[in-house]
Amino acid sequence: MIDPRLLRSDPDLVRAGLISRGVSSSTIDELIALEAQGRTLDGERDDVRAQVNALSKQIGELHRDGRGDEAGELQAQSRSLGDAEKAIDERATTIGDALRRRLLELPNLPSPDAPDGSGEDANVVVRIEGFDEGRYGEHHRVPHWESAVELGILDLERAAKISGAMFVLYRGRGARLQRALVQFGLDRNADAFEEVRPPTMVRTDTLMSTGQLPKFADDAYHLERDDLWAIPTAEVPLTSLYRDEVLAETDLPVRLMAHTSCFRREAGSAGRDTRGLLRLHEFDKVEILAYATPDQAHDMHAELLRRAEGAIADLGLPYRILDLCTGDLGISSARTFDIEVYAPGADRWLEVSSVSWFSDYQARRANIRFRPTGGKGTELVHTLNGSGLAVPRVWAALVETYRRADGSIEIPEVLHPYMGGTTVIPGPV
């Protein structure tokens, strides 16, 4: 959530930021009007309440002095004030709710550093690493949904039988490879990040805090009977880990990582990327996440990007880094770098990590603050996160990139310690 006070203290800033993200000018006008209206009503209501409180206090004193029978007139007065308060309060609540509802659906203000633009085409390619079109032979141009299925390490048909389209079943060395990637993703960040294994089913409030609700309810799995949601990413429970808490400045930055399954309905993308591992309803991911002071946020963003990028680079996969334009940012993000890996079989760049800085947008929703050392009061933290390793797309890119002419698949060296002696997945017999 953006700071509602900004609406009145710096409406131009809010307007510029939101318009660059595709929010209409009239929506912003309405918000500013609602905010002003609500504030006036709140003031009126508080004044009446103050009078009621003062009268009640007087009545209390009369009772205390044993003169309760003299309180009748004051009570009548207070009662009529109370009726007036009720009327104002109703209007104030209506407007307050309307404002809150809209604020919750409003995206974050983009960082001034984020490139301006509205669609994917406006994203800036920061750099491309390790990509050489000419290095690929015929044997690389086989998509994983063919090669891996042929090798028996991926069983898409049975996954569909069991759970439906866009679910996956890894087998044998394929399953081992998926587990190896998870371990690799965790171990390489264990120097600084605390490993967490959070719940993967969460309450509505938890999903609200990170921004998936209320706007994107259709994208998440919901267990109606128990009113629980399946997490789309470990960002969700990790961000709520310190919800409604006040940290000491000396605690910051807090670095957390978690491996979880991630569940996505992909309601808006029916029919797209349905082949193989490109887009799944359930997949494994190692998430890295940090809480930071506003001063630490910039460096932390760079650190998360460096770590996410390092994993891909160490696996020997070609990748590129995109600086997302304002119009392509996720709702909660102020700035995002995407890492896309090149998959030669599918011949596509696959997004494998979104490294985002959320400024205080999520922290305001989740009410996560810190107490500045030596300072007064509390301040909202900044939250940041990125995929340390999103398994299926990396798995796919590895299988395609490391495919040899005989159809076997070489395992990159950094994964050898996790593969129980397997350095090559043998080709078809």
Place this chain on the structure above:
RNA sequence: GGAGAGGUGGCCGAGUCAGGUUGAAGGCGCUUCCCUGCUAAGGAAGUAACUGCCGUAAGGUGGUUCGAGGGUUCAAAUCCCUCCCUCUCCGCCA
């Protein structure tokens, strides 16, 4: 799933089954100061968050918050309803 007991400030813990100067006794912790050769002990004061308005500021002045949300009342930590969480016992279970 059944039965019972609870959720109060940074922490512990009164207050609730007589509704009224109770934003909340007392203690611990913390901060500042005093005392002491140092430390310990002792003494004094201060010590919640969010938020509206006024003020350059220090601050002043309203409002809200005693698990959450509703209700009763002139007035709710205290009474009523719903929900959440914790603990104990029983049942079930990896």
